Amino acid sequence: MTSETTQKFYYPSEEVVKNAAVSGMEAYKALVAEADKDYEGFWGKRAKELIDWQTPFTQVLDESNAPFFKWFADGKLNVSYNCLDRQVQKGLGDKVALIFEGDKGDIAKVTYSDLLTRVSKFANALKAQGVKKGDRVVIYLPMSIEGVVAMQACARIGATHSIVFGGFSAQSLADRINDAGAVLLITSDGQNRGGKALPLKSIADEALASGCPTITSVLVVKRTGAETAMVAGRDIWADEIVAQMSDVCEPEWVEAEHPLFLLYTSGSTGKPKGVQHSTGGYLLHAILTMQYTFDIKPDDVFWCTADIGWVTGHTYITYGPLACGATEIVFEGVPTYPDAGRFWKMIQDHKVSIFYTAPTAIRSLIKAADNTPAVHPKQYDLTSLRLLGSVGEPINPAAWEWYHENIGGGRCPIVDTFWQTETGGHMITPLPGATPLIPGSCTLPFPGIQAAVVDETGTEVPWGQGGILVVKRPWPSMIRNIWGDPERFVKSYYPADFQGKLYLAGDGAIRDKDTGYFTITGRIDDVLNVSGHRMGTMEIESALVAHEKVAEAAVVGRPDDLTGEAIVAFVVLKGARPTGDEAAKVLKELQNWVGQEIGPIAKPKDIRFGENLPKTRSGKIMRRLLRQLAKGEEITQDTSTLENPAILDQLKG
Ligand code: WT7
Numbered sequence: 054m055t056s057e058t059t060q061k062f063y064y065p066s067e068e069v070v071k072n073a074a075v076s077g078m079e080a081y082k083a084l085v086a087e088a089d090k091d092y093e094g095f096w097g098k099r100a101k102e103l104i105d106w107q108t109p110f111t112q113v114l115d116e117s118n119a120p121f122f123k124w125f126a127d128g129k130l131n132v133s134y135n136c137l138d139r140q141v142q143k144g145l146g147d148k149v150a151l152i153f154e155g156d157k158g159d160i161a162k163v164t165y166s167d168l169l170t171r172v173s174k175f176a177n178a179l180k181a182q183g184v185k186k187g188d189r190v191v192i193y194l195p196m197s198i199e200g201v202v203a204m205q206a207c208a209r210i211g212a213t214h215s216i217v218f219g220g221f222s223a224q225s226l227a228d229r230i231n232d233a234g235a236v237l238l239i240t241s242d243g244q245n246r247g248g249k250a251l252p253l254k255s256i257a258d259e260a261l262a263s264g265c266p267t268i269t270s271v272l273v274v275k276r277t278g279a280e281t282a283m284v285a286g287r288d289i290w291a292d293e294i295v296a297q298m299s300d301v302c303e304p305e306w307v308e309a310e311h312p313l314f315l316l317y318t319s320g321s322t323g324k325p326k327g328v329q330h331s332t333g334g335y336l337l338h339a340i341l342t343m344q345y346t347f348d349i350k351p352d353d354v355f356w357c358t359a360d361i362g363w364v365t366g367h368t369y370i371t372y373g374p375l376a377c378g379a380t381e382i383v384f385e386g387v388p389t390y391p392d393a394g395r396f397w398k399m400i401q402d403h404k405v406s407i408f409y410t411a412p413t414a415i416r417s418l419i420k421a422a423d424n425t426p427a428v429h430p431k432q433y434d435l436t437s438l439r440l441l442g443s444v445g446e447p448i449n450p451a452a453w454e455w456y457h458e459n460i461g462g463g464r465c466p467i468v469d470t471f472w473q474t475e476t477g478g479h480m481i482t483p484l485p486g487a488t489p490l491i492p493g494s495c496t497l498p499f500p501g502i503q504a505a506v507v508d509e510t511g512t513e514v515p516w517g518q519g520g521i522l523v524v525k526r527p528w529p530s531m532i533r534n535i536w537g538d539p540e541r542f543v544k545s546y547y548p549a550d551f552q553g554k555l556y557l558a559g560d561g562a563i564r565d566k567d568t569g570y571f572t573i574t575g576r577i578d579d580v581l582n583v584s585g586h587r588m589g590t591m592e593i594e595s596a597l598v599a600h601e602k603v604a605e606a607a608v609v610g611r612p613d614d615l616t617g618e619a620i621v622a623f624v625v626l627k628g629a630r631p632t633g634d635e636a637a638k639v640l641k642e643l644q645n646w647v648g649q650e651i652g653p654i655a656k657p658k659d660i661r662f663g664e665n666l667p668k669t670r671s672g673k674i675m676r677r678l679l680r681q682l683a684k685g686e687e688i689t690q691d692t693s694t695l696e697n698p699a700i701l702d703q704l705k706g
Contacts, residue, residue, distance in 0.1 A: 062489040063457070065466050069439075073486020074344050075500075081487040084500035095501050096124070096337070096529055103340045104333065105139050106130050107306040114527065120547040120556075121534065122527040123310050124334035131304035132313060132336050133176075133209035136375035137169040138304070149380045152354070152403055153198050156245035156386035163198055165378070168205075171198075171295075173302035175206035178294045182237055182270045186211030186305050189235040189315065191268075192361075193217045193226055193257055195244030196385045199274045199291070200361045203239045204371045208313060208332075211305035215315040215327065218362025219244055219251075221652040223259035225325075229317050230265045232327055233536060237270050239291070243277035247390040250277040258282065309333025315536050316364055318474040319589035320545060321579040327536030328364075328474050334529030338478035339373035342499065346468050346479050347407055348440060348486065349377050356382040357409040357442075358396070363586075364474040365444055369409060373478075388414050393421030394428035397460075401433045408460070409442035409470075411585040415452050416615050422459070430459045440485050441467045445585030446617045447573050453492035471495035471573055473558060474587070475546065477530030480504060480558075481571050494570045502528055504571065506562050511551040517566030519574060523555040531556070581610040581618050586654050593620060593657065596650035600643060602626050607666050607674050608657065611683040621683035622657040623666055623704055630664050630703065659683070663703040669694050682706070 070077055075084065088095040097113040110128030140148070146166035153161045163171070184190060190212045194200040200216075207214040215233045217226050230238065240257040243250050254273055261268060272291045273281065283290070313332045317325040343349045347369075355374050359365035374381040382403055388396050396418065400408060422429040441461050443453070448469055457467055466485040472478060481504055483496040490496065498504040503525040505513050514520040524531075535542040547553045561574040576582065579590040590608040597606035605625040613619035624643065631639050644656045661682075667675045678690050682704050692698055 062491060063466070064489050065486050066464065069466060070486045072348075072350075073484070074348050075484045075487045078487050078489075081484055081497070081500065085498075088501040092501070092526060099341055100125055100128075100333065100337045100529070104130055104336055105135055107134075110309060110333070116527070120527070120543060120553060121539070122531070124331065124527075124529045125309035128309045128333055129306040130309060130333055130336070131209065131211075131306055132332055132372065132376075133172060133205045134304040135336060136205060136208075136372065137165060137172060140165040140375075140378045141169055143378065145378050148378065150375060151198055151201065151381060151383050153383045154385065154399060154403075156248065156390065161198065168202070168375075170300045171202050172205040172209055173300050174295045174298040175202050175291075176209040176302040177298035178272065178291070179206055179210055179212060179237065180302075181294065181298065182272070182289075184210065184212050184237055186307065187311075188212045188237070189215055189233040190237045190239065191215050191217060191226070191230050191233065191235040193219065193238060193240040193253065194274060194361070195219050195241060195246070195253065195276065196360055196366075196383060197241070197274070197276065198383060199241070201371050201383060204314075204361065204367070205375075209302055209304050211307045211311060213312045213314055215317065216362050216367070217317070218360060218652070219253060220362070220654055222649055223256045223263065224650050225652055226257065227260040227263045227265055229325070229327075230260065230268060232317070233315055234267045235265075236267055237272065238265075238268055239272045239274065241274040241276045242281045243279045245277060245385055247387045250279060252279065254279075254281050258284070307332055310533065312533070314367065316367065316474055318364075319580055319587045319592055321589060321591060323589070323591040323595040325589070325592065326538070326541065326545070328532050329534040329536050330477055330530070331533050334531070335368075335477050336372065336376060338528070338530030339368045340376045342368075342478045342482075343373040343377045343379070345484050345500065346470060346482050347409070347442070348484075349374070349379050349407070351378070353379060353406045354382065354404055354437070355379050355407045355409075356384070356400070356403075356405045358384060358388070358411070358414065359409075359444075364477070365409075368478050388418060389421065392428050393418055393425065394430075394432065397428075397430045397433040397435060400435055400438060404437040406437050407440045407442070408438055409444060411445040412443055412448040412452055413446065413584040413616055415443070415448070415456050419452060419455050420615070435460060435462060438462070438465050441465045443467060443469045444472070446582045447575070448493065450492035457492075466490060469493075469495045471571070475532040476528075476558075477532070480524070491565070491568070491570055494565065494572045496570045498571075505555075506564055506571070507551075507555065509550065511555055515566075516564040516569055519561060519563040521577060522558040522560045522562040522571075522573070523551065524558065525555060527556070581620060583610075583618050583620060583654060584616045588620065588655055592651060593622065593647060593655055596647045596655070597622060597624060597643060599650065600646050602628070602639065603643070605666055607676065607679055609676060609680045609683050611680070613658070619658040620655070621659045621661070621679075623661050623663060623679055623682075625663055625665050630662050636662055659706060661704050661706045663700045665697055665700055667692075667700060667704070668696050670696065679704075
């Protein structure tokens, strides 16, 4: 350490170090060295130990068709078997797997043997509807036991699920169904969120009415009891058909490379990409990160607050914790209902020991605690906690310190886990009993993950210098393909700029010049991160120009204290540029339109109207200039090439 480094490290206590799966920095370094020395041996050994294989694999990594890598390719397994049957066989049948807490506070507990029964019956219901191995099933459900059951049931019969977050619109749902060519849709009558019952089936109906020819049936889960129109010959109440099914369903043994799921995420074009994940490699990383990053122990009560609609909910709700035989919370509601003490009350009530949430949630709860003493975390007993986690976006040091002090009581390490939909699990993260923490840094690569920061030519830059985040070697849980678009897969993740040799994460990063710790500096592509939700600027632009009044639109992000980034749209209307009340009216109209086209999370916070957009003489939109305008910054860019400099005043907002 040089004297210039004034960063304060947070070291794990002796007790944390002693009990941790990876105990001390030397143990971490030994794992990294083990992977460096024999990369395939490192992963192969763990794949054998941590997964029950029906047919053992003989080859660890097949790079013959790079970048379409294969892991454990001749091995066969079943994820649902590894999550459920093997826990019951180990004698954990009576252990609680899921503690479900509803929006209204209703609680249901499901043991491992109950869950196995429910999954088997649901799986048989899917089979009864003709769903077979390799078929795609789209799941559009709220946070619920049934959500987890439906996913596990797909895994059990080898169907590939694709979850669509309940906040997405009919249009987004239809696009995802059609891109995947799904045969069956699972939805519910509605969802309870923040004291309101929101529709879901009616949105699904709208999606299907817009044309989803591959869907042959719809299973409808009852949740809110809302009156629900059922289409004869297509729609079936899930509880009715499930009740008729046998509670035994032999798992379908699938190849390790069989697609366990697709999950659509935003990229830098208007069309979301169906990230295709594997079975064996994915499961391995889900388990290994539960052990190393979350240090999961038999008595833990684990709570990941993500929704199953995002990858975090896949890996750290549906698969990772269950594959480790853990007890976990599944929460239907929102952190602010009935008040902003909800998370803290639930930690107290359920004696949560590991808590994993997003910086946006933390920031909004800090604000609430400052304003309303009754919901301040000090009003609750949070002593059951032993480990905290953060995910989805960079956590600013002030929020980190608050989280550490007020939630973790100064004693719980915080794992700031950097990863992506495409990576399947943690990539760069502290290990709680090994890594000294620096607020705002996701610290060091997970053992076996070879992350680096490079320049445009793919050459590693010195520590202390910013660059492009890449991964040098394939890893087991990585994306296998973009569904139906292998060219886009190669172009997006293994670009020719790096001779197809480096995985491009899409983020910028910098390594601390003394410690080598990584800090993520944000996306380097046209992707925004709003409240930890990933949004493509082009997607929002396409939605805007689809509105009859809009001639042209450009979308950029600007930093936001609460949501990390906020969406700002610059819009040219077909008619005259609106001002005053008229501008306010059109703004609302366009916000709602985007909400309808994509989902409420994509609504621009700010829309500015101009007579045209700032373009270079060759017609390229000057996005850097727009970002400066969005931030309200002084324009430092040369504007002499602007077609129409007068519009800068219009767009200042
Ligand atoms: C993008 C991935 C990771 C699962 C949930 C989001 C950003 C994620 C961190 C972190 C800084 C982070 C990156 C990444 N991100 N975690 N700990 N620190 N940035 O998955 O929707 O695929 O988004 O989220 O920009 O590329 P996702």
